[in-house]
Amino acid sequence: MADPAVMAEIAAARAAMAALPGAGLDLLFRAAHTHNGWQDRPVAPALLEEVVALARMAPTALNGQPLRITWVASGEAKARLAPCLSEGNRAKTIAAPVTGILWADAEFWKNLPKLAPHMADPMGSYVGAPEAALAAARLNGALQAGYVILAARALGLDCGPMGGFDAGALTAEFAQARPWLPLLLLNLGYGDAARVRPRAPRLEIAEMTETL
């Protein structure tokens, strides 16, 4: 006779798996693609807020949450963005309904007294340690950026992440005096499926992992 506690755990695990059925996994992962072309359909500002409301639940070191986002949506703001883009990314970014500039705030640690109330000395690792702060900002900001992509997909949006931009020009134009480092540009909208590139190979699981 199986241990009832083990049986209950297995039942709970099965119930949890059922919470995200195959269609959800397709939406987030298996059918999701990077998009290069966009339908002429706007993205409501309230939907962008929903994306952030979900993505901000991502885990980050000390709950530091270094990600900052500039939504570039107006024609005037897109015109400021255009010169910062690599040639190959320009036309599709101008055509996208909205482009997120995803930044890492190098001074994220100043919020730790509020965000890490469980810590006795929350800012201790970073005061006077700009290299450690920068490394933590980049790592955790990139992690949060991945969650932004997943959150957008979960809400039915398509994403086009891009690293091809002039970081100096982007920072001068949009970060201005703030200590923000650009991580990624993210086109968002409703994609044109005809302009998606064929799926490129993924590494085999055995090439990516080891079990010790």
Ligand SMILES: Cc1cc2nc3c(=O)[nH]c(=O)nc-3n(C[C@H](O)[C@H](O)[C@H](O)COP(=O)(O)O)c2cc1C
């Ligand atoms: C950090 C990052 C930088 C990227 N930079 C660019 C870019 O500058 N231009 C571009 O067209 N695609 C860019 N991509 C898109 C990738 O090439 C694409 O996500 C990858 O080939 C997988 O495509 P799939 O989602 O259709 O499978 C970037 C993606 C990431 C995550």
